[in-house]
Amino acid sequence: MRFSLAFYTLVILLSGCQPKSKPASLPAAGATPQPDSVTTLVLTAEAVRKDVTLPAELLPYERVQLYAKVPGFVRRMSVDIGSRVQKGQLLAVVDAPELGARVAEGGANVQTALVRYQNGQDLYRRLAAARQAAGAVSVREVESARNQMRADSTGWVAARQVLRSLRDQQAYLTLRAPFTGVVTRRSADPGALVGISQPLLELENNRRLRLRVAVPEALTGSRLPANRVSFTVKAFPGQAFAGALDRKSETIDPKTRTELWEFRVDNASGTLKAGMFADAKLGMARSQNSFLVPPTAVVTSLERKFVIRVKGGKTEWVDVATGLGVGDRQEVFGPLANGDTLLKAANEERKPDQTVIAVVK
Structure with missing residues (x-):
């Protein structure tokens, strides 16, 4: 009993000696929170240049398929694939005996x-004189x-035109190069x-080539x-070629x-091939x-794309x-100024009309 009383007395004395904890401090009524400090940049317009690599195709400057306009048999072929020809050079000759007969008939009709x-005309002159x-x-x-006499004159003119047309067709039996290639x-x-169903020859001018590039709409x-x-x-890996727009x-x-976009490429050496x-x-x-800004400065949501000024x-x-992405920066357009x-x-968490302290870095 004495021991218990002494123990409880000691506990009471010790608890009374402990320092009392201070109450938690509360914000003063009506106090305004301090604005956030944000890292910013100052816009400056600058020249924008970017190297863009796009797929392209080389085409011959001129290409033609040569047909025999009039059906016939090939009499002679003067060239083969790989043959270099000059403008006007004879390439092939086609025979059409039926056309030859029509030309002879046309000459007789003339x-x-x-x-x-x-x-x-003679009859008219004699009658006019006798009159x-x-x-x-x-x-x-x-x-x-x-x-x-007038009707006979018209018939003569028509016969000559028919003969000329037949001779033009006969000229088609001789195929000549329309250009050097x-x-x-x-x-x-x-x-x-x-006949006219398939070409006899195909000719290309590859001394000059066309480089065609499909440029995306955003770059036009x-x-x-x-x-x-x-x-x-x-x-030719590692070798660069040039062309002019x-x-x-x-x-x-x-x-x-x-x-x-089409570029002109000089290929006098014949190094490049059409179709490459x-x-x-x-x-x-x-x-x-x-204006160029870091990509982190642009916010893209489902509804809009914006920056925070x-x-x-x-x-x-x-x-x-x-617009263009230039290195680690993004081109932007909008109601912005230097x-x-x-x-x-x-x-998006940074709402409009918030008070902030701008720190330019």
């Missing part, structure tokens, strides 16, 4: 029509002779029956400094959303200076559109 016209004597020839006879295909041999508003392109082909299609293909695929490197540049210590969302302050790391 001579017949000429004789008829000459006889009618000078009163009552020798009637007016009706003179008029009839004159009308017949190389024969890339031959599909007939001497003795073969040919950019310019190409010096209008030059550099490209490589798999046949010749023309643009001036329309966007609705299927691929691209515009066709190439990787074209284009140094695209904007016509005017643009700090103006007067307050945040505001500014809708933008993105000197604007933007958040470097923007997100």
